Amino acid sequence: KDALLTPFVTSKGQSRDGHPLALYANIAVGLEAGSAFDRGAEGIGLFRTEMLFMDQEKAPSEDEQYEVYREVIDAAAGKTVIIRTLDIGGDKPLPYLELPEEENPFLGYRAVRMYPQYQSMVESQIRALLRASCHGVVNIMIPMIACVEEVQWINQLCKQCEDQLHAEGVSTGQWRLGIMVEVPSARYMIEKVADMIDFISVGSNDLTQYFMACDRGNRKVSALYDSLHPGFIAFLHDIAKVAKKSGVELGICGEMASDRRALPLLLAMGFDEISLSSPNIVQRRADLAALEFASCRGLLEKVCALATVEQVKAQIDQFWQQQI
Ligand code: PEP
Ligand code: MG
Numbered sequence: 001k002d003a004l005l006t007p008f009v010t011s012k013g014q015s016r017d018g019h020p021l022a023l024y025a026n027i028a029v030g031l032e033a034g035s036a037f038d039r040g041a042e043g044i045g046l047f048r049t050e051m052l053f054m055d056q057e058k059a060p061s062e063d064e065q066y067e068v069y070r071e072v073i074d075a076a077a078g079k080t081v082i083i084r085t086l087d088i089g090g091d092k093p094l095p096y097l098e099l100p101e102e103e104n105p106f107l108g109y110r111a112v113r114m115y116p117q118y119q120s121m122v123e124s125q126i127r128a129l130l131r132a133s134c135h136g137v138v139n140i141m142i143p144m145i146a147c148v149e150e151v152q153w154i155n156q157l158c159k160q161c162e163d164q165l166h167a168e169g170v171s172t173g174q175w176r177l178g179i180m181v182e183v184p185s186a187r188y189m190i191e192k193v194a195d196m197i198d199f200i201s202v203g204s205n206d207l208t209q210y211f212m213a214c215d216r217g218n219r220k221v222s223a224l225y226d227s228l229h230p231g232f233i234a235f236l237h238d239i240a241k242v243a244k245k246s247g248v249e250l251g252i253c254g255e256m257a258s259d260r261r262a263l264p265l266l267l268a269m270g271f272d273e274i275s276l277s278s279p280n281i282v283q284r285r286a287d288l289a290a291l292e293f294a295s296c297r298g299l300l301e302k303v304c305a306l307a308t309v310e311q312v313k314a315q316i317d318q319f320w321q322q323q324i
Contacts, residue, residue, distance in 0.1 A: 008285040019293040022268050023285050024080065024275035026253055033075035036278040043080030045201065045275020046141070046253040047072060049125070050088055058096050059121050059147035065128035073136040080139065082178065082201065082251075082275075085125055085154075087111045087143035091217075106215065112154065119157075126161045133173035141201060145179040145186050148324065151193040151208040182206035182254075187239050194246035201275070202239060204254030208232055211310040227256040228312045231248035232263060234304050251275060258284065261316045264291055268300035290323045 006087055013023040024045030025036035029052075033044060052060050052068060060068075073081055081096065089110035093099050097118065102108040115122045129138050142154050155177060177196065182203030190200060205228050209216040211232055214225045226232075243250040251273040256262045258276035263284060266274055276284065299319045306312050 001089050005282050008282045009284065011289075012042060013288050015267060015291045015293050015296070016289055017076075017292050017294075019267065020175075020255065021271060021288055022080075022273040023281045023288075024082070024251070024253075024273050025278040025281060026275050027072070027278075030071040032278070033072040036281075037075060037077075037079070038237045039278040040281045041079075041278055042157060043081050043082070043273065043275075044072060044076060044140075045080075045251055045257075045273055047081070047083040049084060050092060053086060053088060053094055054092075056096075059094075059124070062124040062128045062131075065125060066131050069132035069138070070135050071128055073132055074137065076136060078136060080273075081136065082139040082141050082253075084141040084143055084180070084201075085112075085115075085122065085129075086132055089114050089149055106209065112142055112150050113144065115157075116153070123157065123161055126158055127165060128156070130162055130165055130172040130175055131170060133175045134171055134317075135173070137173065138175045139178055139199065140175055141199075142163070143178060143180045144183060144205070144206070145181070145189070146183040148189055148192050150294065151179060151189070151196050155196045157312055169278065178249075180206075180253075181239055182210070184211050184235070187235070187242065190239070190242045190248065194248055199249035200243055200249065201251040202254045202256075203238065204252055204256035206234075207236075207254065208256075211235060222230040226309045227259070228261060228316075229309050230303065230306050230312055233312065235301075236270050237300065240271065244270055260284065260287055260320070261313060262315070263287055263321065264299050265303065267291060267293065268296035271293050295319075 011022045022042045024043040025041035026046040027036055028048045088094055089099055091105045130139055132138055163245050165172055178196040178199035179197055180203045181200050205216055208227045212224055214221045253275040257274040258280045303312050303315055
Protein backbone atom coordinates (compact mmCIF):
# COMPACT_ATOMS: atom_id res chain seq x y z
CA LYS A 1 0.00 0.00 0.00
CA ASP A 2 2.84 2.35 0.90
CA ALA A 3 4.48 1.73 -2.48
CA LEU A 4 1.25 2.73 -4.20
CA LEU A 5 1.36 6.02 -2.35
CA THR A 6 4.99 6.84 -3.16
CA PRO A 7 4.24 8.85 -6.32
CA PHE A 8 1.95 11.08 -4.25
CA VAL A 9 4.75 12.28 -1.99
CA THR A 10 6.27 14.49 -4.66
CA SER A 11 3.34 15.13 -7.01
CA LYS A 12 1.08 18.17 -6.83
CA GLY A 13 -2.45 17.89 -5.54
CA GLN A 14 -4.91 17.62 -8.38
CA SER A 15 -8.04 15.74 -9.34
CA ARG A 16 -7.96 13.01 -12.00
CA ASP A 17 -9.01 15.58 -14.58
CA GLY A 18 -6.32 18.06 -13.55
CA HIS A 19 -8.21 20.44 -11.30
CA PRO A 20 -5.61 21.71 -8.78
CA LEU A 21 -6.03 21.62 -5.00
CA ALA A 22 -2.80 22.14 -3.06
CA LEU A 23 -2.17 20.17 0.12
CA TYR A 24 -0.41 22.18 2.80
CA ALA A 25 0.66 21.23 6.32
CA ASN A 26 -0.36 22.52 9.74
CA ILE A 27 2.59 22.86 12.10
CA ALA A 28 3.00 24.01 15.69
CA VAL A 29 6.78 24.38 16.01
CA GLY A 30 9.40 25.58 13.52
CA LEU A 31 11.23 22.26 13.57
CA GLU A 32 8.20 20.49 12.11
CA ALA A 33 8.46 22.33 8.79
CA GLY A 34 11.25 20.16 7.39
CA SER A 35 9.47 16.89 8.06
CA ALA A 36 6.21 18.33 6.71
CA PHE A 37 7.91 18.99 3.37
CA ASP A 38 9.47 15.51 3.46
CA ARG A 39 5.95 14.19 3.90
CA GLY A 40 4.74 15.90 0.76
CA ALA A 41 3.47 19.28 1.93
CA GLU A 42 3.17 21.79 -0.92
CA GLY A 43 3.32 24.62 1.60
CA ILE A 44 2.68 25.47 5.23
CA GLY A 45 -0.97 26.47 5.49
CA LEU A 46 -0.99 27.12 9.22
CA PHE A 47 1.92 27.66 11.55
CA ARG A 48 0.28 27.99 14.97
CA THR A 49 2.69 30.23 16.88
CA GLU A 50 1.16 29.74 20.32
CA MET A 51 3.79 27.18 21.36
CA LEU A 52 6.47 29.82 21.01
CA PHE A 53 4.71 31.88 23.64
CA MET A 54 3.53 29.13 25.98
CA ASP A 55 5.40 27.28 28.72
CA GLN A 56 7.64 30.27 29.25
CA GLU A 57 7.98 32.97 31.84
CA LYS A 58 7.86 35.76 29.34
CA ALA A 59 7.08 36.34 25.69
CA PRO A 60 9.84 35.36 23.24
CA SER A 61 11.95 38.25 21.99
CA GLU A 62 11.70 39.61 18.47
CA ASP A 63 15.06 38.00 17.64
CA GLU A 64 14.05 34.59 18.99
CA GLN A 65 10.88 34.71 16.91
CA TYR A 66 12.75 35.88 13.82
CA GLU A 67 15.01 32.80 14.01
CA VAL A 68 12.02 30.45 14.15
CA TYR A 69 10.08 32.13 11.32
CA ARG A 70 13.22 32.19 9.23
CA GLU A 71 13.77 28.48 9.87
CA VAL A 72 10.31 27.71 8.46
CA ILE A 73 10.78 29.97 5.44
CA ASP A 74 14.18 28.44 4.70
CA ALA A 75 12.70 24.93 4.93
CA ALA A 76 9.96 25.98 2.51
CA ALA A 77 12.51 26.99 -0.15
CA GLY A 78 10.08 29.17 -2.07
CA LYS A 79 6.89 27.30 -1.26
CA THR A 80 4.02 29.14 0.44
CA VAL A 81 4.27 29.74 4.19
CA ILE A 82 1.30 31.01 6.20
CA ILE A 83 2.14 32.03 9.75
CA ARG A 84 -0.68 32.80 12.14
CA THR A 85 -0.25 35.52 14.71
CA LEU A 86 -0.87 34.72 18.34
CA ASP A 87 -4.21 33.03 19.07
CA ILE A 88 -4.17 33.15 22.82
CA GLY A 89 -6.48 34.04 25.70
CA GLY A 90 -9.71 32.56 26.91
CA ASP A 91 -9.07 28.84 27.23
CA LYS A 92 -5.37 29.19 26.29
CA PRO A 93 -3.95 31.49 28.99
CA LEU A 94 -0.41 32.83 29.19
CA PRO A 95 0.81 33.16 32.78
CA TYR A 96 2.68 36.41 32.11
CA LEU A 97 -0.38 38.17 30.66
CA GLU A 98 -2.57 37.88 33.75
CA LEU A 99 -5.76 37.53 31.77
CA PRO A 100 -9.02 37.63 33.72
CA GLU A 101 -11.00 34.43 34.26
CA GLU A 102 -14.07 34.42 32.06
CA GLU A 103 -17.44 32.73 32.17
CA ASN A 104 -17.37 32.04 28.43
CA PRO A 105 -13.75 32.01 27.33
CA PHE A 106 -14.55 30.95 23.77
CA LEU A 107 -16.80 33.98 23.44
CA GLY A 108 -14.45 36.24 25.29
CA TYR A 109 -11.16 37.99 25.28
CA ARG A 110 -8.94 36.02 22.90
CA ALA A 111 -6.70 36.34 19.85
CA VAL A 112 -7.06 39.57 17.86
CA ARG A 113 -9.44 40.96 20.48
CA MET A 114 -6.62 41.39 22.97
CA TYR A 115 -4.04 42.74 20.51
CA PRO A 116 -4.61 46.46 21.29
CA GLN A 117 -3.94 45.87 25.00
CA TYR A 118 -0.75 43.93 24.26
CA GLN A 119 0.32 45.99 21.27
CA SER A 120 4.04 45.86 21.97
CA MET A 121 3.96 42.05 22.10
CA VAL A 122 2.03 41.95 18.84
CA GLU A 123 4.49 44.41 17.31
CA SER A 124 7.41 42.17 18.22
CA GLN A 125 5.73 39.32 16.36
CA ILE A 126 4.92 41.45 13.30
CA ARG A 127 8.43 42.88 13.22
CA ALA A 128 9.94 39.40 13.44
CA LEU A 129 7.67 38.22 10.61
CA LEU A 130 8.53 41.20 8.41
CA ARG A 131 12.24 40.70 9.01
CA ALA A 132 11.88 37.03 8.12
CA SER A 133 10.22 38.04 4.84
CA CYS A 134 13.70 38.90 3.53
CA HIS A 135 14.21 35.16 3.13
CA GLY A 136 10.95 34.42 1.33
CA VAL A 137 7.37 35.67 1.11
CA VAL A 138 5.62 35.69 4.48
CA ASN A 139 1.86 35.25 4.63
CA ILE A 140 0.64 36.75 7.89
CA MET A 141 -2.67 35.34 9.06
CA ILE A 142 -4.85 36.89 11.76
CA PRO A 143 -7.06 34.66 13.92
CA MET A 144 -10.63 35.27 15.12
CA ILE A 145 -11.47 38.18 12.83
CA ALA A 146 -15.07 39.25 13.43
CA CYS A 147 -15.22 42.79 12.06
CA VAL A 148 -13.64 45.21 9.60
CA GLU A 149 -12.01 47.41 12.25
CA GLU A 150 -9.82 44.53 13.39
CA VAL A 151 -8.43 44.07 9.89
CA GLN A 152 -7.86 47.82 9.49
CA TRP A 153 -6.06 47.92 12.82
CA ILE A 154 -3.72 45.07 12.02
CA ASN A 155 -3.12 46.24 8.45
CA GLN A 156 -2.05 49.64 9.76
CA LEU A 157 0.12 48.07 12.41
CA CYS A 158 1.91 45.94 9.81
CA LYS A 159 2.59 49.01 7.65
CA GLN A 160 3.74 50.98 10.68
CA CYS A 161 6.13 48.19 11.71
CA GLU A 162 7.47 48.03 8.17
CA ASP A 163 8.12 51.80 8.11
CA GLN A 164 9.79 51.61 11.51
CA LEU A 165 12.07 48.78 10.41
CA HIS A 166 13.06 50.70 7.28
CA ALA A 167 13.73 53.82 9.37
CA GLU A 168 16.04 51.68 11.50
CA GLY A 169 17.82 50.51 8.36
CA VAL A 170 16.43 46.98 8.62
CA SER A 171 15.23 45.51 5.36
CA THR A 172 12.04 43.55 4.74
CA GLY A 173 10.83 41.46 1.84
CA GLN A 174 7.40 40.64 0.45
CA TRP A 175 4.60 39.97 2.91
CA ARG A 176 0.92 39.36 2.43
CA LEU A 177 -1.98 39.62 4.83
CA GLY A 178 -4.81 37.15 5.36
CA ILE A 179 -7.51 36.37 7.86
CA MET A 180 -8.97 33.27 9.39
CA VAL A 181 -12.66 32.85 8.75
CA GLU A 182 -13.68 31.15 11.97
CA VAL A 183 -16.29 33.55 13.35
CA PRO A 184 -19.50 33.42 11.30
CA SER A 185 -19.71 37.22 10.95
CA ALA A 186 -16.46 37.15 8.98
CA ARG A 187 -18.40 35.66 6.06
CA TYR A 188 -20.09 39.04 5.64
CA MET A 189 -16.86 40.99 6.02
CA ILE A 190 -14.81 39.28 3.29
CA GLU A 191 -15.95 41.61 0.51
CA LYS A 192 -15.43 44.62 2.76
CA VAL A 193 -11.84 43.77 3.66
CA ALA A 194 -10.87 42.28 0.30
CA ASP A 195 -8.78 45.33 -0.62
CA MET A 196 -6.68 44.85 2.53
CA ILE A 197 -6.12 41.10 2.34
CA ASP A 198 -4.74 38.53 -0.08
CA PHE A 199 -6.19 35.33 1.31
CA ILE A 200 -8.58 33.75 3.76
CA SER A 201 -8.35 30.43 5.52
CA VAL A 202 -11.39 28.78 7.03
CA GLY A 203 -10.82 27.64 10.60
CA SER A 204 -13.43 24.92 10.51
CA ASN A 205 -12.84 23.92 14.14
CA ASP A 206 -13.95 27.25 15.52
CA LEU A 207 -16.31 28.07 12.66
CA THR A 208 -18.25 24.85 13.33
CA GLN A 209 -18.27 25.62 17.04
CA TYR A 210 -19.66 29.14 16.57
CA PHE A 211 -22.00 28.19 13.72
CA MET A 212 -23.58 25.32 15.66
CA ALA A 213 -23.38 27.09 19.04
CA CYS A 214 -21.56 24.01 20.22
CA ASP A 215 -18.42 23.87 22.41
CA ARG A 216 -15.74 22.04 20.39
CA GLY A 217 -14.39 20.36 23.53
CA ASN A 218 -17.63 19.38 25.25
CA ARG A 219 -18.38 15.69 24.79
CA LYS A 220 -22.01 16.14 25.79
CA VAL A 221 -22.63 18.06 22.59
CA SER A 222 -20.09 16.33 20.36
CA ALA A 223 -22.82 14.73 18.24
CA LEU A 224 -24.00 18.18 17.25
CA TYR A 225 -20.48 19.37 16.58
CA ASP A 226 -20.06 18.11 13.03
CA SER A 227 -18.61 19.99 10.07
CA LEU A 228 -20.66 17.79 7.75
CA HIS A 229 -23.91 19.31 9.02
CA PRO A 230 -25.77 20.25 5.81
CA GLY A 231 -26.22 23.80 7.12
CA PHE A 232 -22.50 24.13 7.69
CA ILE A 233 -21.71 22.80 4.22
CA ALA A 234 -24.08 25.35 2.71
CA PHE A 235 -22.39 28.09 4.75
CA LEU A 236 -18.95 26.97 3.66
CA HIS A 237 -20.09 26.89 0.04
CA ASP A 238 -21.31 30.43 0.46
CA ILE A 239 -17.98 31.55 1.97
CA ALA A 240 -16.17 29.98 -0.99
CA LYS A 241 -18.35 31.87 -3.48
CA VAL A 242 -17.74 35.17 -1.71
CA ALA A 243 -13.99 34.54 -1.61
CA LYS A 244 -13.93 33.81 -5.35
CA LYS A 245 -16.01 36.90 -6.12
CA SER A 246 -13.73 39.03 -3.96
CA GLY A 247 -10.58 37.71 -5.60
CA VAL A 248 -8.94 36.39 -2.42
CA GLU A 249 -7.19 33.04 -2.23
CA LEU A 250 -9.21 30.42 -0.41
CA GLY A 251 -7.90 27.84 2.03
CA ILE A 252 -9.06 25.77 4.98
CA CYS A 253 -6.93 24.72 7.93
CA GLY A 254 -9.28 23.14 10.49
CA GLU A 255 -9.79 19.41 11.01
CA MET A 256 -12.31 19.31 8.19
CA ALA A 257 -9.39 19.70 5.78
CA SER A 258 -8.13 16.23 6.64
CA ASP A 259 -11.52 14.52 6.40
CA ARG A 260 -11.72 12.23 3.39
CA ARG A 261 -15.47 12.76 3.24
CA ALA A 262 -15.06 16.54 2.99
CA LEU A 263 -12.46 16.33 0.21
CA PRO A 264 -14.79 16.11 -2.85
CA LEU A 265 -16.88 18.96 -1.42
CA LEU A 266 -13.87 21.21 -0.86
CA LEU A 267 -12.65 20.50 -4.39
CA ALA A 268 -16.10 21.29 -5.78
CA MET A 269 -16.32 24.55 -3.85
CA GLY A 270 -13.11 25.75 -5.48
CA PHE A 271 -10.69 25.75 -2.57
CA ASP A 272 -7.14 26.62 -3.61
CA GLU A 273 -5.52 24.82 -0.71
CA ILE A 274 -6.35 22.60 2.23
CA SER A 275 -4.02 22.46 5.19
CA LEU A 276 -3.81 19.39 7.40
CA SER A 277 -1.49 17.49 9.68
CA SER A 278 1.39 16.21 7.57
CA PRO A 279 1.00 12.43 8.11
CA ASN A 280 -2.33 12.60 6.23
CA ILE A 281 -1.13 14.55 3.20
CA VAL A 282 -0.01 11.74 0.93
CA GLN A 283 -3.15 9.66 1.45
CA ARG A 284 -5.41 12.65 0.79
CA ARG A 285 -3.46 13.51 -2.36
CA ALA A 286 -3.95 9.96 -3.61
CA ASP A 287 -7.68 10.23 -2.79
CA LEU A 288 -7.86 13.52 -4.67
CA ALA A 289 -6.29 11.96 -7.76
CA ALA A 290 -9.26 9.57 -7.95
CA LEU A 291 -11.81 12.39 -8.13
CA GLU A 292 -13.33 14.09 -11.13
CA PHE A 293 -14.30 17.74 -10.73
CA ALA A 294 -17.70 17.62 -12.44
CA SER A 295 -18.90 14.65 -10.39
CA CYS A 296 -17.76 16.41 -7.18
CA ARG A 297 -19.87 19.41 -8.23
CA GLY A 298 -22.79 17.03 -8.63
CA LEU A 299 -22.18 15.58 -5.18
CA LEU A 300 -22.02 19.05 -3.63
CA GLU A 301 -25.34 19.99 -5.16
CA LYS A 302 -26.96 16.81 -3.86
CA VAL A 303 -25.48 17.19 -0.39
CA CYS A 304 -26.67 20.78 -0.04
CA ALA A 305 -30.25 19.57 -0.54
CA LEU A 306 -30.04 16.95 2.23
CA ALA A 307 -31.45 17.41 5.71
CA THR A 308 -29.21 15.55 8.16
CA VAL A 309 -25.57 14.77 8.88
CA GLU A 310 -26.37 11.08 8.56
CA GLN A 311 -27.79 11.57 5.06
CA VAL A 312 -24.77 13.66 4.07
CA LYS A 313 -22.33 11.00 5.24
CA ALA A 314 -24.27 8.20 3.53
CA GLN A 315 -24.37 10.18 0.27
CA ILE A 316 -20.64 10.84 0.36
CA ASP A 317 -19.79 7.24 1.26
CA GLN A 318 -21.87 6.03 -1.66
CA PHE A 319 -20.08 8.54 -3.90
CA TRP A 320 -16.64 7.28 -2.80
CA GLN A 321 -17.63 3.71 -3.52
CA GLN A 322 -18.42 4.73 -7.08
CA GLN A 323 -14.94 6.23 -7.51
CA ILE A 324 -13.06 2.96 -7.05
C1 PEP B 1 -9.67 26.37 13.60
O1 PEP B 1 -10.32 26.99 14.42
O2 PEP B 1 -10.17 25.61 12.75
C2 PEP B 1 -8.20 26.49 13.57
C3 PEP B 1 -7.49 25.99 12.58
O3 PEP B 1 -7.61 27.11 14.61
P1 PEP B 1 -7.38 26.41 16.05
O4 PEP B 1 -7.77 24.96 15.89
O5 PEP B 1 -5.96 26.64 16.36
O6 PEP B 1 -8.34 27.19 16.88
MG1 MG C 1 -9.39 28.57 15.61
